Amino acid sequence: MPTRRDFLRGAGALGAVGVSKSFFPAWMPRLAFRQASQASRGDVLVAIFLRGGIDGLSVVVPYGDGAHYYDARPTQAVAEPGSGSNAALDLDGYFGFHPAFAPLIDIYQGGALGVVHATGSIDPSRSHFDAMQFMEYGTPGSKTTGTGWIGRHLQTASWQNDSPFRAVGMGAMSPASLRGATPLSLRSIADFHLRGREGELLRAQQSLMQLYSVSAPQDALQSQAGLVFETIDLLQALNAVTYQPTNGAVYPEDEEGFGMGLRQIAQLIKANVGLEVACLDLGGWDTHENQGTHDGYFQSQLSVLAQGLSAFYADMQDLMPGVTVVTMSEFGRRVAENGSAGTDHGHGNFMLVMGGGAQGGRVYADWPTLAPEALNDGDLAITTDYRDVLAEILTHRLNNPALDQIFPNFTPTARGIVTAR
Amino acid sequence: MPTSRRDFLRFSASALIAAAAGSGYASAVAAQQGAETLPAARDPELHFLNRITYGPRPEEVERIRQIGVEAYLDEQLHPDSVDDSAMDERLRQFPILFMDRRTVHILGTDGRVWFALIRxxxxxxxxxxxxxxxxMVEFWTDHFNVSGDDYVPDMVLMHREVIRRHALGKFRDLVIGTAQHPAMLYYLDQAYSDKEHPNENYARELLELHTLGVDGGYSEEDVKEAARALTGWTVHDGTETGFFFDAEMHDFDDKFILGHEMPEGRGIEDGLHLISIVANHPSTARFVCRKLCVRFVSDNPPESLVESAAQVFRETGGEIAPVLRHILLSAEFQASAGQKLRRPLEFFVGAIRATGTTVRDDWFYLSLLEDLAQVPYQWSPPNGYPDVAGAWLGSSSLLARWNTAMTLTHGAYSEQDTGMTTQLRxxxxxPESIGQMVDAVAAQVFGVPLPQAERAQFVAYASDGGDEQAAATPRVISDKLGTLYGLMLASPLYQWK
Structure with a gap:
């Protein structure tokens, strides 16, 4: 489809008309919302979902498995470290990063980035939609949970926070993991305002607020309307257009907006507007054919991920010890590549944990190996439930011990991936 | 080689994927406040029009008042009986839609092909x-979703030759038509699947999304066997339709799928047998009927209706029109006023209908749809745009509706030349009074008079807090008409139907 990217902003629509703050009624909390201190609420959580099922065996490469890996991947394997320019970057003598992850090597070696492997959601589904839902609900196998694991975290937290930015989903909509909270969905800070005819706009806004009963919302649509007005007001104070990342951070300018999303999350964190949780997606991992592990599509998409994370790390600087970034994907991909130089849906995968609390610089894996008898239906087995990782983040970094409600009917195993605050 | 649907979930709307599924959130939302006060709750004919149209026009309201719901439905279920010559005339601006396969492929992925498809x-x-x-065309476009930059000519052809041809016909024809269409064969990687390395992508989605449904009772082994049965179903430019069965790619060994034996030595018959099995499977009847009920009735439709519709589906061998007739005349349907949120595309089309907007500038047109996050044929994953309110209730989404409403109703005030005209005036x-002006706009937007509470709010806006007797002077109309229209389209009353 023809790309328009920047066509729209600026051209097209009406001239945007600013909204006077004095217009807002007294009930609106403006910047005076109750916000817990970071001492009580813990880290800001940035949860990144790699949608489509990323090929973890090409990201955190088990070159130590030797023939079990290389025979299954005649065209889509990453060579072992030291074997040329496209070789893996060694992590621990057994696993190596894909070369596109070079921007993350220093962070890994510095100890702020940890890797978990052979992890994921234990439900055997290879359906994108079911697997994503199970993972985001935090209840593998159950579709009727109705709320997401992050939503339940916010519900059960011991502190209050009235900020509309408490939980933000970057993008047009909020992900399932945030259900149960009242998340803000935010595509562009700069564009988040009401358009209308100058001279009529304030009256129009007043009418809309009445029509949506925002002072006493009684359904989900009305709640969202209140959130919109509140957010318009707050974002005006942020001076979004002039934001400049610091410390030489350069966010990728990818089409999907992953770099822009991370940049806006950094901006919200720095603005101290009450952000506790931000969710962000990077998709495009459903590489059934022509995966392009070495110099094609997968490689460039992986670069976006690595450059985004490394820019965010640089931009956050001194604030990074108070931020935890975690990545996940609904499932990994089959060990054996298919006939289209691609990979089909699999099972076990990797996760990244980045932030001040990460006990990084190592790969956490109770590695089942890729030996044929060790596989789960042809796929990497899962030996670390992804909830083990999240449970540690919740208790150690987000100050929420209510695991029985966030992950019901699950007893996490301590893995030592993050330290307590 | 055309790239496949590798841009899975690349749009900003990607979180919608997950939001689309599941029922918990949707059910909380469906009980929106005040549904019983909606005009449609007391007006079965209006409720019916709200659901089967993209927003009722005054002439449609008039027609259904004359002949009643059942006769109106029977007209609509026989589209050839409804004169649409004005539409045919308008479509002459999109000759690409009527090109034969060879000609549209000469244009290739030219942006004009995209715009013709979307517009x-x-x-x-x-x-x-x-x-x-x-x-129904929109429903099947979602159900048999295809998307991708490299085979848009095939998408034009699939839309015309499969989706539009069978939208009110037999379900089985839609399955076989999409299964053998280059757009689908490319989109879900079937075109590259061979006996050495069967690609499971299409086989899985055929079972999970097109027929049985994810809980329809198939196993991972069934997916793998189905993929083997379909090996060799591929694309070749030399055939009339683009579909080609390549025997060299096909796995001729025996297979066992969903309890059915497929003996060794069969070729294309394996795939045809598979489609026959899944199209006639009882889970398929329930799955498809449930989706129809979600589209036309409510986000959590009564099981009684799903079951009775599935029975019609089975009895008729998957005839779509009688199933639809059953659903739309059911008591469950009649009791569902106000339970559906307009999807962004419905909102957009409805606003165009209400305002009489035309847009010449393709990019401007596209930009409005992108803001609403529902550009036709731009949903990357294979499950189609979501259908439930919970998926579309985000703050960005709501703000985009308001701003689209204001943009469509303020073309006259816009400084840019967007090539947009409206019929507001x-x-x-x-109208002589503010009250009459409000009522006239409401008739265009809602098709019927407003409830008193909402009417008072619109009167208050248009009269600057005065009363409805105030004169609708040319100055008032000039200042207020666009925003009044925009406010009605942006109001919660318009989002629910």
Whole structure:
């Protein structure tokens, strides 16, 4: 489809008309919302979902498995470290990063980035939609949970926070993991305002607020309307257009907006507007054919991920010890590549944990190996439930011990991936 | 080689994927406040039009008042009986939609092909008198979703030759038509699947999304066997339709799928047998009927209705029109007023219908749809745009509706030349008072008079807090008409139907 990217902003629509703050009624909390201190609420959580099922065996490469890996991947394997320019970057003598992850090597070696492997959601589904839902609900196998694991975290937290930015989903909509909270969905800070005819706009806004009963919302649509007005007001104070990342951070300018999303999350964190949780997606991992592990599509998409994370790390600087970034994907991909130089849906995968609390610089894996008898239906087995990782983040970094409600009917195993605050 | 649907979930709307599924959130939302006060709750004919059209036009309201719901439905279920010559005339601006396969492939992935596909779909939804037919075209476009930059000519052809041809026909024809269409064969990687390395992508989605449904009772082993049965179903430019069965790619060994034996030595018959099995599977009847009920009735439709519709589906061998007739005349349907949120595309098409908007500038048109996050044929994953309110209730999404409403109703005030014209003035008539002006706009937007509470709020806006007797002077109309229209379209009353 023809790309328009920047066509729209600026051209097209009406001239945007600013909204006077004095217009807002007294009930609106403006910047005076109750916000817990970071001492009580813990880290800001940035949860990144790699949608489509990323090929973890090409990201955190088990070159130590030797023939079990290389025979299954005649065209889509990453060579072992030291074997040329496209070789893996060694992590621990057994696993190596894909070369596109070079921007993350220093962070890994510095100890702020940890890797978990052979992890994921234990439900055997290879359906994108079911697997994503199970993972985001935090209840593998159950579709009727109705709320997401992050939503339940916010519900059960011991502190209050009235900020509309408490939980933000970057993008047009909020992900399932945030259900149960009242998340803000935010595509562009700069564009988040009401358009209308100058001279009529304030009256129009007043009418809309009445029509949506925002002072006493009684359904989900009305709640969202209140959130919109509140957010318009707050974002005006942020001076979004002039934001400049610091410390030489350069966010990728990818089409999907992953770099822009991370940049806006950094901006919200720095603005101290009450952000506790931000969710962000990077998709495009459903590489059934022509995966392009070495110099094609997968490689460039992986670069976006690595450059985004490394820019965010640089931009956050001194604030990074108070931020935890975690990545996940609904499932990994089959060990054996298919006939289209691609990979089909699999099972076990990797996760990244980045932030001040990460006990990084190592790969956490109770590695089942890729030996044929060790596989789960042809796929990497899962030996670390992804909830083990999240449970540690919740208790150690987000100050929420209510695991029985966030992950019901699950007893996490301590893995030592993050330290307590 | 065309790239496949590798841009899975690349749009900003990607979180919608997950939001689309599941029922918990949706059910909390469906009980929105005040549904019983909606005009449609007391007006079965209006409720019916709200659901089978993209927003009722005054002439449609008039027609259904004359002949009643059942006769109106039977007209709509026989679209050839509804004169649509004005629509045919308008479609002459999109000759690409009518090109033969060879010619449209010469244009290739030219942007004009994209715009013809997207605009053609929306123009038809907005202006066709065969509204239910267009709603079904949209339904099947979601159900058999295809998307991708490299085979847009095939998408034009699949839309015309499969989706539009069978939208009110037999379900099985849709399955076989999409299964053998280059757009689908490329999109879900079937075109590259061979006996050495069967690609499971299409086989899985055929079972999970097109027929049985994810809980329809198939196993991972069934997926693998189905993929083997379909090996060799591929694309070749030399055939009339683009579909080609390549025997060299096919796995001729025996297979066992969903309890059915497929003996060794069969070729294309394996795939045809598979489609026959899944199209006639009882889970398919329930799955497809449930989706129809979600589209036309409520986000959590009563099981009684799903079951009775599935029975009609089975008894008729998957005839779509009688199933639809059953659903739309059911008591469950009649009791569902106000339970559906307009999807962004419905909102957009409805706003175009209410305002009489035309847009010449393709990019401007596209930009409006992108803001709403529902550009036709731009949903990357294979499950189609979501259908439930919970998926579309985000703050960004709501703000985009408001701003789209204001943009469509303020073309006259816009400084940029967007090539946009509206019929706001032309449709207003000659109101003498503010009250009459509000009522005239409401008739265009809602098709019927407003409830008192909402009417008072719009009167308050248009009169600057005065009363409805105030004169609708040319100055008032000039200052207020666009925003009044925009406010009605942006109001919660318009989002629910």
């Amino acid at each position: 053609g779909m929306i123009e038809r939804a907005a202006a066709s008198r065969r509204q239910l037919y267009e709603r 032309q449709r207003l008539g000659s």
